[in-house]
Structures are given as C-alpha cells and as structure tokens.
Amino acid sequence: MNKPTTAPRPGGLARLLNTIERLGNKLPDPAILFALLLAAVAMASWAMSSMQFSELDPRTGQALEIRNLLSGAALTAFAANLVGTFVNFPPLGVVLVAMLGLGVAEYTGFINAGLRAILSVTPQRLLTPVLIAVGILSHVAVDAGYVLVIPLGAVIFYAAGRHPLAGIAAAFAGVSGGFSATFFIPSSLDPLLAGLTQAAARLSADPAAAQIVINPLNNFYFTSASALLIVLVGWAITDLLIEPRLKQTKIDGDPAELPKMEALSAVEKKGLLLAGLSVLVAGALFALSLLPGNSPWRAPDGQLAAAAAPLMKSIVALIFLFFLIPGVVYGYASGSVKNSGDVIKGMSKAMSGMGYYIVMAFFCAQFIYAFGQSNLGALLAIKGAGWLKDMHFPVGATLIGMILLTASVNLLIGSASAKWALIGAIMVPMLMELGLSPDFIQAAYRVGDSSTNIITPLMPYFPLIVVFCQKYVKGSGIGTLLALMLPYALLLMFSWTLFLLGFWMLDIPLGVGASYTFPALTR
Numbered sequence: 001m002n003k004p005t006t007a008p009r010p011g012g013l014a015r016l017l018n019t020i021e022r023l024g025n026k027l028p029d030p031a032i033l034f035a036l037l038l039a040a041v042a043m044a045s046w047a048m049s050s051m052q053f054s055e056l057d058p059r060t061g062q063a064l065e066i067r068n069l070l071s072g073a074a075l076t077a078f079a080a081n082l083v084g085t086f087v088n089f090p091p092l093g094v095v096l097v098a099m100l101g102l103g104v105a106e107y108t109g110f111i112n113a114g115l116r117a118i119l120s121v122t123p124q125r126l127l128t129p130v131l132i133a134v135g136i137l138s139h140v141a142v143d144a145g146y147v148l149v150i151p152l153g154a155v156i157f158y159a160a161g162r163h164p165l166a167g168i169a170a171a172f173a174g175v176s177g178g179f180s181a182t183f184f185i186p187s188s189l190d191p192l193l194a195g196l197t198q199a200a201a202r203l204s205a206d207p208a209a210a211q212i213v214i215n216p217l218n219n220f221y222f223t224s225a226s227a228l229l230i231v232l233v234g235w236a237i238t239d240l241l242i243e244p245r246l247k248q249t250k251i252d253g254d255p256a257e258l259p260k261m262e263a264l265s266a267v268e269k270k271g272l273l274l275a276g277l278s279v280l281v282a283g284a285l286f287a288l289s290l291l292p293g294n295s296p297w298r299a300p301d302g303q304l305a306a307a308a309a310p311l312m313k314s315i316v317a318l319i320f321l322f323f324l325i326p327g328v329v330y331g332y333a334s335g336s337v338k339n340s341g342d343v344i345k346g347m348s349k350a351m352s353g354m355g356y357y358i359v360m361a362f363f364c365a366q367f368i369y370a371f372g373q374s375n376l377g378a379l380l381a382i383k384g385a386g387w388l389k390d391m392h393f394p395v396g397a398t399l400i401g402m403i404l405l406t407a408s409v410n411l412l413i414g415s416a417s418a419k420w421a422l423i424g425a426i427m428v429p430m431l432m433e434l435g436l437s438p439d440f441i442q443a444a445y446r447v448g449d450s451s452t453n454i455i456t457p458l459m460p461y462f463p464l465i466v467v468f469c470q471k472y473v474k475g476s477g478i479g480t481l482l483a484l485m486l487p488y489a490l491l492l493m494f495s496w497t498l499f500l501l502g503f504w505m506l507d508i509p510l511g512v513g514a515s516y517t518f519p520a521l522t523r
Helices: 012-026 030-048 072-080 082-087 090-108 110-120 124-141 149-159 164-177 189-201 207-211 220-246 266-290 315-334 340-352 355-374 376-391 395-410 416-432 438-455 462-470 478-505
Strands: none
Touching: 030 355, 030 376, 072 082, 072 355, 082 355, 090 110, 090 189, 090 315, 090 340, 090 355, 110 124, 110 149, 110 266, 110 315, 124 149, 124 164, 124 220, 149 164, 149 462, 164 220, 164 438, 164 462, 164 478, 189 315, 189 416, 189 438, 220 478, 266 315, 315 340, 355 376, 355 416, 376 416, 395 416, 395 438, 395 478, 416 438, 438 478, 462 478
16 A cells, blocks of 8 residues: 655745745735725824924924824815825826827737837847847836737747747846836836835925925936846846756647747738838937927926926826827738727727726825825934934945845735835835935835846736746746746846946936935934
C-alpha cells in the first residue's frame, strides 16, 4: 500500500507572497477605502479638536488647531461644497479630456496597427529592446499595452524561435514596470499625478503652498530619460537572466490554438501612412505657431515654458488632439470609421470605461477636502518633519525611504492614482517641510510605484498576464509570473533609484517648471 504523500511546504518567499495576497484581498475597494478614511478623519478630528498643540500654524501665527468636522458648521459646509469639491477635483477633468482623444485612436485601430507595424519590421537582435520600448510607448493609451503589446510580445518571440514567456516578460516590464517612463510623449498619467500632487501640496501649512501650481510636465525630462534606462536594464535581464532560465521550460500549448501575428493589410498600411502625414502636418503647423515672439501660446513675458503660458495650460488639450487627429484620419482611410457617429462611438466607449475612475475620484476628492479642512494633514506634516529633522536623515536616505514605502503599499493597492492620493496627502506636505519640492517627491513615488507593478498580484491585469502565459505553458500560474518578473522589479527599482539620485546630485531638471527644493518653514 502506497503511503499518502503530502504537498511540500511552501518556501519563505511563497509564504510571504501568500500573506500579501491574503491581506490584499481583505482590503476594501479603493472607493470604499476613501469613504472609510473620510469617516476616520471625521472621527479623529472630533477626538482631537479639544487637544492643544504647541506647534504653530504659520498661516495664522497661532497654535495649530484641529477642526472638528462633525460640528454643525463643518457638516453643513461639507454638504454645501460636495458638488464643487468633486467637479473641481484637479485630476478629474484632465484625465477625461485626454481619454476622449485616446479613445478614438484606440477605437479606430490606429494604436493597434501602429504597434504591429513597429514590431513587424524589427531585426531579431533588437527584438527585446524594441519590444520594451513599444511597451513604454503604449502608456499613452493607458491600458492598451496590457491587452495588445504583451500578447504580441509572446507572438513575435515565438515566431522568431525564442521562448514566448520571455516575450511576455519583456513586454510586461515595458508596459507596467516602466509605467512612469515615456519617450518624449506625455501620457494621461502625467496630468493625473500632477493634479493629485497639487492637491496634496496645498495641504501644507506653508502660506505659499496655497498658490502652488504643478505643471503636468513637472517630471517630463526625468521620465523621458528613464525610458532609455528601462530599455537597457530590461534588455539585459531578458537576454541574460530570463531566457537562459526558460530553456528548461517546455512549450506545451496546443499549436493550433497559439495566436499568430497578422501582417498589416494594404488598407491598414494606407491608413497608417495618411495618419502619420496628418501628425507631421499638424505638428509642423503647431511648431510654426510657437515661433513668433508675440505668439498667443507664450506667457506675457514671452516664455513658452512658464506656468502662465497658454502652452503649458494646454498640455491636456494637445494630448487630446495628438491622438484624435491621426485616429480619425486612420479610421476614414482604413474603413473602420464610416461617419462622424463612429468617432463619437470611440469617445463614448472610452468614457464608458472611466465609470469606475469617476466613482473613485468622487470619494477621493471628498477625502482630500476633509483632510485639508481638519488640519490633521498640517499637524502630521509638522510633527513628521520635526521627527525627520531630529533624525538628521540625508536627503538621499529620505528619498529612498519614500520609494520603499511606495513599493510596499503597491503590493496591497494596485491603482496608481489611489496609492498616490493616499500617500501623497501625507508625504507631500510632510517632505515639503524638509525643503523637498512636490516635483521631487512625485518623481520618487513614480519610481517606487512603477518598478513594483510587475510583482503585484492585486494589480488588475496581473491575472490576465497569467492567462497569456498559459497559452504557451499550460502549468503557468501566479508563481510562474512572479518568478519571471521579480528580477526586473528588484533591478529596476535599484537602478532607477540611483538614476533619480543622480539627477538630483547633478541638478538636472526633472521637468518643465520643476525644482528639487521648496522653502522650508522657519520656526
């Protein structure tokens, strides 16, 4: 009689990942989480409103007071401002407007055809870096890369005689691991994070904070330069670590069911050509409009990059047009658009997918409003900054701590905007107290968040990537994908952190209108 066998006990890493998954599954939905935090802030403000604090509020010169949000006056003010708080929430409008143009480009097939065209003409020796680069480029279409670039990565690697899981890993590293990198093209993430950063910065107790305006391109130079770093690091990891390890992994998917990469049809090629020409013509006309010294795009002092310049205030509108124009041209040329109604369908489809974001934005806006009104943020910032000052941490160590904190939270909350709304509301005003600028703090957040996206089982698209793996290796699971992506996460976070610190030490500008310092409060 055979003795019953027992499953081997999971190793330390497996137990840790199981614990993270179990804890993450117990967290409520981010929208509900903000509602619960709003209730917690209200209760905390009630409990602490009778306490006295020695810290001075620089805005009044008086001792800092916690406002009771459950008082009659506070409750009626909250109700009266409910709609305005939501409608004027900085990230809401900019994200929805940008998505209108991106939605048309995706709906007409322009983005799909463009990515296939790039990947189909790539030499095999450059397959890995180009695939990662295309993954980075896909960020402009928000989530399109997850459902398009990653499965295409497996297809082109498989067609080239390379392991398809290596293609999935490289594409996933570009799409998600390098989510905050960009090749000189702003994405909808830029205005989204900038809006949240601005809202958090204005929670600072410094009187100057109320006038802070965060440029949507405040990290643009850093994220553009980071794209090259992501490509080089991802290329080395894929070719030197991942593919050699996958040599022992048998491809046992049904050959008849394995997807194939379809070549571009003549109609699609014509559409891409005309769409490309439309972008060149529109770009040339736009550039000509910037040249005159009295261009209406310039600020009163003649600068183009100044915060007051209409050009800087029109970034989201330009993103909208940058994808709307070629998307419409491609649609008509390829036949995917028959009339103007189809263009509206593309916009409507994009908006239908934003329903959840709008709900989350409502609760997030109310939480940030209540947090600011209570003065709890100012108290935490002043006390937290005082503690950090007493510890005498150097700026580099402070930034590394910020990155590690973000990476830890990322294992439990998948939404980039939800994480930054939670972390930023506390960390931005607190680190501003230490003299760090909101632009610098936001850049540190982007490094920690982006580099660990690929090892977060709670990230909404993580299970989908597992399904892509199973098409080629039937036994693939979450552990398979984690084992593939862990080297990327660790090495990207390490190298990207050094890259950010290098920018700071060399005083290389982070972006348009950005700085590294904020005048610390004098007490």
